[in-house]
Amino acid sequence: MKKLSLFLVIIMVLSFTAGCGGEKEVKGNPDHELDHVTLTWYLIGTPQSDLDKVLEEINEYTLEKINATIDLRMLDWGEYDDRMQVIVTSGEEYDIAFTSSWANNYSLNARRGAFLELTDLMDEYGQEMQEAIDPAFLEGAQIDGGLYAVPTNKEVGQQAVLAYNKELADKHDLDLSDVTCIKDMEPYFQVIKEEESGVSPIATFDAFLPFDSLLQEEMPFAFRLEGDTTEVINKYEEEITHDILSTMHDYYNKGYIRSDAATSTDSWPMDVQNWFVRKELYQPYAELLWSRSSGYEIDYVPLQEPYVFNNSVTGSMQAISATSRNPERAMMFLNLLNTDPYLRTLVDKGIEGVHYELNDDGTITDLPARVEDYNMPSFAIGNQLILPLHDDEPEDKWEAFEEFNDNSIPSPALGFYFDPSAVRTEIAAISNVTSEFAPALLKGAVDPDVYLDVFNERLYEAGMQKVLDEIQEQYDEWRAHQQ
């Protein structure tokens, strides 16, 4: 009797689950007039209090254009990744989601089948968008020959620069224009260290290493940008790595880097004037942005040419979910978002007259409501190059972006996405070793003469060679397909 009742309960639960999972709608014929649908769109960024107000306007417009309403859900920066993981694994129905190399991992989700393959959809419903987006994006974002998300049109290259406090440089008559690497900074750091007591010459950062890193930035697997670029290497074995880390350690010993650098997680806000040099990623006119947000003048010297990496082309994209019931309509919406300046501006800047004012020359001026109640992450939404400019922005901003993109050099591994499933255990072990050694080494806190060898030894114990071989094999195969 007891067993029977338990059995009954299990049967009931199972049938309940099956009943709920089984409902699926049969799609209508796409030829006749469009039915009204609601598209769920997950976007990264702090939820804004005026979002509902703006959504009303957006829906009015999209209803008219493609007979769809948008249910835009913003998930905060720090939790986007976790939340999307749960949503994807649970098979929840949604239509569009933000994806990238650094949040809601693009290549992983694409391989897993969480996102739809978009080539056909795009040919049918997104031709205008295809023309608007820089081809480098559409090519570089392909995984195993398929495109799984629509890249955001913005700066395609990635360029590491040293940003410095220009006020301090002028005060002490320092001319940084000849600087090309961190080694050249020595005399300037010395001046700052001696003359300015409250200023740390270096705002803690990881040393810049000129490689194209696979997986995460700290991990050892990388391709060289110069010399033999077709061989995958352990970047911690390279001569140049040793040189740069030695320089960093030298700076650490001389007190140019804060003594708690290896463990500190301080964010070094730009608007506190207690640093002289920091590492940043550049986009055209970034120095104006920095200066404006910090309240004093900031300038920069480049550390490398702008390169096109996998990370930079997949830096911001919109994917259509495999669970979407209306992928066609989602594609139509994305097409509209990337080509229609009115919609793009509405989503990004809010409502004219409430959040911003339109000036006679076509530029816009922020109203207080935009900063407080509708501050959207512009780069995460869609085509940036069709946005109106702010009144204090240089007129040729978007031209400068296009020029920057044209001048960016493709990395040797652009478009190669490593599939780590065969060597998962080794990578986990290597990741552990890396997180033990890399932060202290990269921030200059420990002597590379001693620890770099120990680090490499431990990496090989953890299975480095096997992973390198696997990557090389996949890379060679990928290259063979390219030609």
Next chain:
Amino acid sequence: MKSFEKISQQTKASSEEVVNLGKKKKYDPHSFSKKTNIVMNILLALFAFLCIFPFVYVIIISLSSEQSLAMHGYRVIPQEWSLDAYRYLWMMRSQLLRAYGITIFITVVGTLLSVAMISMYSYAISRKQFIYRRQFTFLVFFTMLFSGGMVPFYIVMTQFLGLKNSIWALILPLAVNAFYIIIMRTFFQRSVPEAIIESARIDGAGEFRIFLTIVLPLAIPGIATIALFSTLAYWNDWFNALLFIDDPNLIPLQSLLMRIENNLDFIAQNAHIGAQSESLMASIPQDSAQMAIVVIATLPIALTYPFFQKYFVRGLTIGGVKE
């Protein structure tokens, strides 16, 4: 009560007299010797200080200026005092007040609900006359040992129960706690004798009446304990909000704090979003403002604790039958 105290005082006095008669030295078997007393006092004071100091430190940091924090780090006596952090909170007051409201609502409703459900469930399985008592105890016990994991939990909550973006998503998951049910069952078995239930039944009381007017008053210490645990659990919960709430109007206080923390971590790990993150950075409160939020999120619940504690001490001495 009173008479008992009197008697104990009398015995104490008389024992003192006896000791005094024997030796000149005063000896009280209920107290420590002077030396032990001093050592104990110092140790306890140290321990109390260690417990309180972090919180005092948090208050101090919330009152120091951002500039001096960035320049010199955390200091016990900051370079420069400032109320900026609290001014910042005043600026985000509408959001904070709403979060406060949500937290208070889920704490009050949740605690009432969970106390009601836990006490009824555990009373039922504590009664020997209840036939399926073993099966229901097993159900509870089973969930204590095994859980489905986060994704099935998420699927049940969002797809079967449709609780996404609903205030019940913050209340229901914490409403019944298997461990408290086991505690309460044992408590009912120990402190509510069969005899008292039987006598109530002889007087003509039904099951509900027995439960409400006889059993519950006897179980007050146990219920107070569980109520306190539930209150703390609801007040401190952020995880359910993280999973189920997108709507910024439904975010409780701790979750707001957690979001700020997560965002700061995120920026620290993703420096490469670079030029575009400057507005993100500006939107996140800095150290002192964070500490100020910690202060206002913790103080109210810390202040309610003494009231609960008083209740415990009184409640624990109540007994039904003297044997």
